[in-house]
Amino acid sequence: MKKLSIIAMLMTVIGMLLWQPQLASADELTGHSHEQGLRYLISKDALVKDAKGSYRPNDNVTRGEFASYLAKAMNLETTSDIVFKDVPDTYVHAKDIKLAASAGIITGYGDGSFKPNAVISRQHMAVMLERAIDYLNIPKGTSSITFKDNAAIFKDYRQAVAIGAQLEIIKGSDGYFMPENNATIGQSSSFIVRLMQLAGDPDASGNSNGGNTNGGDTNGGNSNGGDTNTGSSKYAIKEISNGALVGNQGFSTFEAAEKAVTKNTQVIVQSDKIVKMSSGYVVTNNYVALKSETINDAVAVAANTEMEYLSSDATQVKVRLAGQVGYLKHADVTLIPFSMSKGRSYYSNENGEIKHTLYDYNTNKYSSSYIFGKAPSFMKPGEKYYSWNGIYFTNGNGSSNGEAYNYYQFLPARAQTQYTAQELDAYIMNKLTEIESTGVSLYKDATKKSKLIGLGQTLKDVEAKSQINALLVLSLAQHESAYGMSDHAQNLNNLFGLYVYDTNPLNKKFDSVADNINELVDKFLQPNYITPGGSPGKNFSNGAVVGSKALGFNVKYASDPFWGAKIAGHYYRAEKALGFKDANNPYTIGLTTTTGLNVRTGAATSFNPLFTYARSGMPVIITSSATNGWYEVLSDKLYTGKAFVSKDYIQVVNTVK
Template structure:
């Protein structure tokens, strides 16, 4: 298949296979500026070591050697027997010179000589490369590329130099071509490999994969392979990676970043999960086409083309958590710009977090420090508080908080928040939220936190123009601008068509697998698994709840619910503390958060049912793990 590559890709040369006879000389070439091209010529039997085992990469290449390289790489076979008066039959490259002459790639001088042992100049090399381009029938296009020393190039050779530069085969330095300067064997090898990257010659082995070693924050060395399996077998060190066209496709450890919005099929829940671009995930393994990752606690596969693999030792920056004034601050790194781009505070810092020290977590629960040492679990209370909780705040207190918050954001001077105190769609929502809480048993403060996050405190375009506080029907792939007659109607639709039937009630609506725990949660559990592609959506909403509590006096955290996690699949939740009755429902997954209201019921925990139920519900103590929450 013809390979059409731009100049940038041509510089990212694919490496070559190490033949057994050249392994002893690998150290000589490893890290050489022209290592890729040299190994390519070796693989084609065009370059062989001298009697001392050296490939003389830095020696000047002769006219005879260059002709030989081209002849062997092109597998030339037609010979019309042309002879030069200074090339006798005993010369090592006589046959290759004849073959290249027959192909029209080289010519001699007017006196009948070829000067095979003379060092070749860069401009003479350029003309031979142009003739090879013509021989291979590679489209040359047109080029106006000139160098600062263009006048020093033989006038007849200037088009050849321009074409070579245009196709990315030859380069100058600081704008100069240096036409009379002699080329080295290493440079010649690179020029020829760049040329062959443009060919559709079926016999040309352009090696796709290479093993590189991480050294001092850079990738060095190359071993080239035609397929991933051979490259994988050759990995021997933890600091080695496999690259494909300079893209890392396998490593021993590191993390994975999504290049764009993707759908991850989770083997954990047997369902697809939407994942936003710039999401960091734990790297598990990879092959030539896909990467196995863990997103929070979801294990699945993504296409190589959709992600970037980053070894820890090559990381330029990574999202982290930090204890800032006793609060847990999450700082986000943008891998597209290589800058820390955003941050948010979403609760109090756990006791093990030392101020000023960076911590990392794949799921927002289990944290390690910078050297990977275990530090502990930290369940944010607001993030993992089940939705059936009842807030201690009244409608009036909620309205007073909204008024105060709107005044605060209006005073920030941000354009979107101009006139927030008079225009925000959150104004006066306290009564509506408390009515929803009573009727549907869904925490009023949780809904408020969700509204604040999704609607920019009621000031987003969807909120202002469509009364849509929650981005309902506004998907990453197909936004639908549905107009609601009122904000109250929008909240009721959120509850009655989304949260209640799909996200809170265990099992969800028939044919829809959205119920992964009745908490806002994360990509591990809760609404966040399916509701939003942002993996930190649940934590950000928890931050709104926390900051509201901070303003209002921590009435909810001061009188907290006891939260537990289920520890088995297929767990029955019963209307009485006995197995002698039909269950209300069953949790298909383990690790589901529940509110425990009584721990003294003869081997049972009394809990609040996630399925609407007028009385208490019960789960065997054996299958509930009480967790400590940070609040």
Template sequence: MKKTLNVTLLFALITTLLWNPGIATADELTGHAHENGLRYLISKNALVPDTNGSYNANNNVTRGEFASYLSKVLNLTESNEIQFNDVPDTYAYALDIKFAATAGIITGYSDGSFKPTAAISRQHMAVMLERAIDYLKIPKGTSSITFKDNDSIVAEYRPAVAVGAHLGIINGSNGYFMPEKNATIGQAATFIQRLMLLAGDQEANVSTYIIKEVSNGALVGNQSFTNFADAEKALTKNNQVIVQNDKIIKMSSGFVVTNKYVALASETIKDQIPVAGNTEMEYLGSDATQVKVRLAGQVGYLKQTDVTLFPFALKKDRSYYSNENGEIKHVIYDHTTNKYSASYIYGKAPAFMKPNEKYYSWDGIYFTNDSGSSKGNAYNYYQFLPARATTQYTAQEIDDYITNKLAEMESSGASIYKDATTKSKLIGLGTTLKDMEAKHQINAMLILALAQHESAYGMSDHAQKLNNLFGLYVYDTNPLNKNFESVTANINELIEKFLQPNYITPGGAPGKNFANGAVIGSKAMGFNVKYASDPYWGAKIAGHYYRAEKAMGFKDAGNPYTIGLTTTTGLNVRPEPTTGNSPLFTYARSGMPVIVTNSDANGWYEVISDKLHTGPAYISKEYIQIIETVK
């Protein structure tokens, strides 16, 4: 499982654009992969044919040509008479080069040259594009994107490459950027068109908007408009959608699926949330460039190019929950292959779930049927049990469970579990886990469940070779193969560098907004909000805990903790049941899970403090909602 932890997901903004053949008669550019960009440059008088009438779209673009394209598209007209020693006034692009240099978009070499006829490298192009981004005052955001050949990029050019890739203007191939490779005129045209789309140039968007109707499982109709606003005004029926380049970009209702790993800018918690590809989300609305979605209660926006919209009437299928022999099973649908791809059981099924029926949920808490009618809500005990809980299992019982589980995995015949009973890094961890629980007040079984999930029961390469049970520092964009001297050191690092300061302690470490509830949770609350992009990561870990309980006799669920949720923002947690003292800490957001240890404290609930504290903590009963958990 790849993480995000301290790394914001970096992603491409715009895919290759398609040309509407109705806009121009067929010629040498018709059907070209970069036709849209080429025609855009032509419309700006930046690209002109040669004496034979050809645009030479597949030729390498020169430094002079690329500077001229930018100058023309940006409508640069000011010159401070910057002169390069190899750009005479008679050179075809001399004036455009002066304009671009005056605007700060290009610079020359230390010998005073510009080398206008040299084919431009991809890294030099990225630098010019970044300067154009600055000139246009386009927000660059924060990016630390890297490619597999990052070391081949000139160090001072790496930020420009990262910005271009982050904004979707330039892309790599199979994880490589190929900095020294030259770009074609066609590719340069697409890069510039993407730049100008970001700048809001409507002329850069030459695609038409078509209204179609959903009828008998298909899209019919061909009413076209030159701009999104007019198409949107023409929508009169709930079964109508707006299509651009054969892609639905607006509908009345349905769901949204991420095409790849993205970052959702959540307006709910004012933070970036990593989201894996093939994640289903609620559709709330859209315009020509972005889609408003809700993921487990987190409302935010994603770019149209990052998602696919599915009207309910056109869906082939979707992920669902079911009651399988009294247990809740989550079956995941892959929208790229149109097949069910995985499933897992993670607890007892709630009472309202009937066998042989499908249930749907955006957050794993509130469930509906296929028509959207509410069927009930359920909080899985293991998924929403705060980390400060203490398991009732002894070190020996945990070791016995690990031994039996490894034998089970080994007998499965899967190659990864070959010799698991003798090689797994989980062997003999019971005492270590219980010692950690006593020292750090973090549930030993929770740590074990996390280790099982992240390390394939201690048999993954990172576990075997690096003693890394938790995928620490294995970021999506730049995995760091850190070698831990022992599994114990790895567990200590997880607790002391990640969970304790960032994910459990309210407020988290300075500058880090990872504390969204001290539970493994979901994208609604808990570690899962930021720790992993998989929206079901918390539920899957809960499944490991549940299956361990099932094997060991349900000692924890048999004597459960009482769990409540906070109901207000800015809630102070006190060291005594009175407001006459300074708070231990404050919950910035509502919906934070707490363990209630005493409900009879004169209008206060006694709770276990999420911040390490030797005694109990207290919250006014007015601000706690006790929840029923399924266990």
């Protein structure tokens, strides 16, 4: 009997050994560190088995394969007549490569080739991904993220890498990006699934293991940072006492803890992270794309941004950013009760000017400040004021508050500055002299080298031709090009970092700065940000002002919620230096109060509409008093005739200037 038992055991072990390889070959992706991404590509028919029946997850990915993955994941359908000499129609990925090229995601090499069978480096992949981000209209901002081996990243690829890292599409390992390393099929699948998660593809939000470490890259797009209830997670109720959390009443579920809260001073925590509170504010831990229910669109939000806390549950937090209401994952934000705040960004009246002082939640210190206009009359010197939207301000206890629209921040782009080309040139030179005197190395010889020198006439020509404020364009150029001293301005006549190419990313060289400005106006501002409705498929038109996250270019142009105010600051400083000609003879600004408002060619509903404002709160310039119940306004659509809008749907606002 003993011998029979031993024989039986041996047979069982042998059977198990024989069975294991069969299990592995039946599903080689189970438990793979990039399983989620790999299965996503399979679901899109982008990844198929080779002749040996393998998906080859650990093989290096080629340029042709990666282009094909992107084309299929993004459901690209439109093709043009782009042809690469080394991609014949018989090539396995020929159709997808053509689709990706037609979408502007790939451009190939200067000799007309694409090199589809060449393996792709991680930094080169980042360039393609950034172009896909633009195609999908995923909000992004200018990122300062760097890696320990940043110097090893080809200089003109660094922004693409930083954008991908900021969006958590790509990551490194131990602070290194390893730009020259080739990416595997598994890694590339994780990059793409994260991209499509940001794009809102429901097929990309699976719950498998995808995207843990492999080759130094981790998945930042699917983790809840421990905030999901796995069954073993515990919640606790703690009480705020003298700015600290005390007590530890435990609960097995969020719902049970929520029912047990009896005081406003109590919060619910999970792993020492506050997940619910009665009142306070929310700070973003990293770049996020807030899906705004208010405008039904994604809004880019930079790290370290303060937002109103509305509510939360076990998985997400409801927030409001400058009126935009949406939801974010707990892993993306930190909840801060007012009574536990160590510091907040604030506004103040400094010698009659409004100053915004920013707080850095990483260091718990005030980090920087800027002035962007005159202080509203209700702001008392020596007091701190807070605002969720840069329009309504309160000193915290309600004893001093009010509404204020900064003139330069909410001045529509169709306004015409009263300064001449000569005055603009004089201001530019005075400003360059000022920054050169700071001794900052970037500004060395600015008065001789800056690409802003002599731009006055070009700016006034653009204003006359395109009906876009010359001083506004100059303010954008100053902000985006470090006063014309950035590398792209100096080397490429590119004040705005326009365009990215496979072989020359961010290196489109313009023949002149004038060409670069015209490109910005004709290809970006005019069709997408100023003209109501924007270009087909590009929902960027939220008001023809630099604005804020509430309205204007800033809603979609930059993740920095104060980008619009900072541009306004450049305009204000120019005005201050030149004598406030624009402020002393200001335009009257109004806001629309309803959706679907028509702007017409005449002062009656019988006249044809020029265009329609899809959303309310759109700023308009009123050029004459109301006649028969209609205001004459400047058209946001490029148009030389008169435009009219019903007075009943316009609220005139008082601007601070």
